[in-house]
Amino acid sequence: MTGPQDFIQQEEDFLLEKLVMTTKASGLIDWLKRWGQSNSLWTLPFGSSCCALEFILLGASQKKLDDMGCDIVRHSPERSDLMIIAGTITEKQAPILKSVYDKMLSPKWVLAMGSCASSGGLYRTYSVVQGASREVPVDVYIPGCPPTSDAVIEGLKLIKERILKGAKKTPVIKKKPPLNL
Amino acid sequence: MANEFFQKLKNYFGNQFSELRPHELVVKSSLESLSDHLKFLKNDCQFVLLLDICGVDNKERDFSKRFEVNYHFLNLEKHLRIRVKVFLDETERLPSVVSLWKGAEWFERELWDMFGVSFEDGPRERLLNHHEFQGHPLRKDFDIENRQKLSTPVNLAPESYKKLKGPPPESYWLNIGPSHPITKGSLRIMVELEGEKIKDALLEVGYLHRGFEKLCEGLKYNQIIPHTDRLNYCSAALNNIGWCKAIEDLMDLEIPERAKALRMVFGELSRVVDHFISIGSMAEDLGAPTGLWFFLEQREKICRLFEKYCGARVSLSLTRIGGMSQDLPIGWANECLNVVKSLKKSLEDVSKMFSQLPWWMDKTRVCAITAKDALAWGFTGPCLRACGINYDLRKVNPYYFYDDVEFEIPLGSNGDVYDRYLVRSEEIKQSLKIVTQVLDYLPPGPHIVEDERIALPEKSLVHKRGEAFNQHNDLIKYGVRPPVGEIYSATEGANGELGFYVQSIGEETPYRVKVRPPCFPIFQAYPEVVKGSSLSDAYATLTSMNIIPGELDR
Numbered sequence: 001m002t003g004p005q006d007f008i009q010q011e012e013d014f015l016l017e018k019l020v021m022t023t024k025a026s027g028l029i030d031w032l033k034r035w036g037q038s039n040s041l042w043t044l045p046f047g048s049s050c051c052a053l054e055f056i057l058l059g060a061s062q063k064k065l066d067d068m069g070c071d072i073v074r075h076s077p078e079r080s081d082l083m084i085i086a087g088t089i090t091e092k093q094a095p096i097l098k099s100v101y102d103k104m105l106s107p108k109w110v111l112a113m114g115s116c117a118s119s120g121g122l123y124r125t126y127s128v129v130q131g132a133s134r135e136v137p138v139d140v141y142i143p144g145c146p147p148t149s150d151a152v153i154e155g156l157k158l159i160k161e162r163i164l165k166g167a168k169k170t171p172v173i174k175k176k177p178p179l180n181l
Numbered sequence: 182m183a184n185e186f187f188q189k190l191k192n193y194f195g196n197q198f199s200e201l202r203p204h205e206l207v208v209k210s211s212l213e214s215l216s217d218h219l220k221f222l223k224n225d226c227q228f229v230l231l232l233d234i235c236g237v238d239n240k241e242r243d244f245s246k247r248f249e250v251n252y253h254f255l256n257l258e259k260h261l262r263i264r265v266k267v268f269l270d271e272t273e274r275l276p277s278v279v280s281l282w283k284g285a286e287w288f289e290r291e292l293w294d295m296f297g298v299s300f301e302d303g304p305r306e307r308l309l310n311h312h313e314f315q316g317h318p319l320r321k322d323f324d325i326e327n328r329q330k331l332s333t334p335v336n337l338a339p340e341s342y343k344k345l346k347g348p349p350p351e352s353y354w355l356n357i358g359p360s361h362p363i364t365k366g367s368l369r370i371m372v373e374l375e376g377e378k379i380k381d382a383l384l385e386v387g388y389l390h391r392g393f394e395k396l397c398e399g400l401k402y403n404q405i406i407p408h409t410d411r412l413n414y415c416s417a418a419l420n421n422i423g424w425c426k427a428i429e430d431l432m433d434l435e436i437p438e439r440a441k442a443l444r445m446v447f448g449e450l451s452r453v454v455d456h457f458i459s460i461g462s463m464a465e466d467l468g469a470p471t472g473l474w475f476f477l478e479q480r481e482k483i484c485r486l487f488e489k490y491c492g493a494r495v496s497l498s499l500t501r502i503g504g505m506s507q508d509l510p511i512g513w514a515n516e517c518l519n520v521v522k523s524l525k526k527s528l529e530d531v532s533k534m535f536s537q538l539p540w541w542m543d544k545t546r547v548c549a550i551t552a553k554d555a556l557a558w559g560f561t562g563p564c565l566r567a568c569g570i571n572y573d574l575r576k577v578n579p580y581y582f583y584d585d586v587e588f589e590i591p592l593g594s595n596g597d598v599y600d601r602y603l604v605r606s607e608e609i610k611q612s613l614k615i616v617t618q619v620l621d622y623l624p625p626g627p628h629i630v631e632d633e634r635i636a637l638p639e640k641s642l643v644h645k646r647g648e649a650f651n652q653h654n655d656l657i658k659y660g661v662r663p664p665v666g667e668i669y670s671a672t673e674g675a676n677g678e679l680g681f682y683v684q685s686i687g688e689e690t691p692y693r694v695k696v697r698p699p700c701f702p703i704f705q706a707y708p709e710v711v712k713g714s715s716l717s718d719a720y721a722t723l724t725s726m727n728i729i730p731g732e733l734d735r
Contacts, residue, residue: 046360047360048359048360048367048388048389048730049367049389049411049414049730049731050411050414050495050496050731053414053415053458053495054494054495056477057477057480057481060473060474060477060478075361087367087389088389088391090387090388090389090390090391091311091328091329091330091331092310092311092331092334092387092388092390093359093360093367093388093389094330094331095331095332095333095334096334096359096360097360100360122396122407122408122411123391123392123396124325124326124396125325125326125391125392125395125396126318126323126324126325126326126327126328126329126392126395127309127310127318127328127390127391127392128328128391128392129328130328145496146494146495146496148494
């Protein structure tokens with residue numbers, strides 16, 4: 001068991017640095033809040049295709065998600081902080097993705113896993129949304145079709161870093177109207 | 182016998198009947214006589230299984246009528262496939278065949294959705310595209326980038342239920358999916374529950390419709406291989422093999438013996454992986470997640486083998502037209518044999534544990550389907566064999582070296598979840614047996630056909646010889662060009678008969694590609710199968726049928 005005493009001992013230098021850097025107590029508390037959030041990410045996998053399968057495998061047989069602090073996979077949006085979009089988002093699926101995102105309580109983060117969720121990937125067709133960022137704000141993109149387990153872990157690390165730094169969200173890309181030539 | 186049968190068909194159809202290839206017959210029918218012809222084929226010639234209904238838009242060719250509809254039927258006894266061709270205009274209406282084959286319903290809805298072919302008995306709903314979609318995507322004049330937003334998702338519950346006021350009624354509707362842990366992808370099921378019991382179920386598909394068929398019309402034959410990976414993403418190699426075999430059959434190309442053997446090895450390993458995922462997720466959904474973890478760990482061993490061969494774990498793309506992408510790395514065969522050995526050992530433990538566990542049997546002796554119904558819906562593969570029908574393409578029409586290896590076809594008798602589980606777990610053992618036999622007698626020789634029009638020359642030669650350089654350039658630029666013609670080629674996929682129907686007009690891209698996904702007819706029967714059972718049985722049924730959305734929606 002680690003109490004606050006141990007924690008302060010472990011992170012003493014870092015905390016000291018923070019204390020020096022901040023002029024108000026609220027700054028430190030804010031940093032502590034972000035630190036807590038980044039270390040207990042509850043994930044919601046929004047899986048639709050091949051990447052969903054790879055995400056299950058990642059947790060089941062390859063890597064320890066516990067180390068990242070996001071081993072708790074919740075299938076209910078109200079209870080999760082991080083949505084992992086794994087797979088192709090079609091036009092038919094898009095309103096559902098949006099409603100699931102809206103149900104999540106803020107603060108919330110989104111990870112686009114695989115090239116389909118990032119940009120539409122191989123499928124530049126009439127039925128596929130060209131990237132999940134057209135529907136919901138995405139924080140981190142993971143390339144690959146499907147991405148390797150190392151890439152997903154790297155993505156999770158990146159998102160933790162972003163949370164710790166308090167990075168701002170990327171806005172939703174508005175779809176441009178088609179050109180009439 | 183076969184001659185008599187052919188004579189009967191010839192007498193009835195006259196000169197409209199022809200034999201395109203062995204086991205592939207073609208009949209040209211007309212709109213007026215279509216119903217009679219199909220009735221004759223079903224009742225007198227035992228073409229009991231509807232494989233596929235495929236539309237073609239002939240706008241870019243000078244045909245007198247715009248649309249062409251191809252019906253594919255299978256005679257299980259004689260192992261014959263027949264294609265009935267009908268031509269019709271935009272204004273003409275097609276007679277429905279749902280009364281003859283139950284499984285035709287979704288195929289007809291797809292035909293309306295994709296081509297706008299209308300039917301005599303009223304309009305159809307869209308199947309793969311959403312209900313606000315305008316236009317018909319597979320028509321040649323439809324722009325591939327014409328994306329249309331959906332404002333409100335469809336509510337599947339009946340109108341009377343939505344307007345209900347006051348105290349809740351005895352039965353209620355429960356929505357499952359499209360993003361739900363049970364679906365392993367995006368399927369949507371709506372069940373009407375009365376207590377625990379399912380009274381009715383409704384399905385909606387198309388949440389993973391990615392436009393594979395439209396995309397193929399703009400791609401070269403070799404470029405389509407990576408796209409076939411993502412059809413059934415659990416067993417990518419089997420899709421690769423199915424696609425390449427279709428094109429090779431169209432070109433009358435004989436691939437080297439080593440390529441055939443390698444395709445068998447990778448195909449069977451893929452089948453094992455697919456069955457692992459199916460059984461594993463079945464165990465998880467029934468409340469034994471350790472089963473899933475066990476099977477995924479076993480799967481990991483095979484994935485590592487794939488990674489060693491082609492660098493990918495899931496989307497393999499390991500075949501090329503004319504053979505394989507590369508030869509085996511040194512030491513691969515030995516490693517594979519070791520893996521097979523360890524898999525056999527661990528599988529014995531698990532099958533002992535599951536197959537005779539009373540709890541497992543209690544939970545899985547549910548949701549049976551009779552052989553007659555299964556045929557009417559168009560079941561193939563393990564789900565059909567679980568009903569007791571011995572039909573496996575590897576035995577009936579042995580392609581590659583399947584007639585030289587020893588293996589058995591496991592059969593069920595009740596057609597319930599337990600039998601589907603048993604058939605799959607037994608098939609894993611048989612597949613591993615095939616892998617061992619093939620690797621023991623792996624034929625030497627090239628891994629791809631040595632033909633400059635089909636296969637790329639060796640890379641070391643490309644920079645040295647001008648001839649090889651030109652060949653390389655030409656093949657990359659123009660690709661493989663099969664002759665003018667059409668083919669329906671089928672292989673035994675992990676879920677059943679995986680068919681590719683290809684029309685070529687002698688250009689570098691195909692004119693029309695249609696996949697016959699094995700899941701499609703199977704999922705259609707789902708509401709009928711789960712009626713009267715409980716919700717947890719419905720979950721078990723869904724995973725035992727192994728519905729893969731990528732393949733279902735294409």
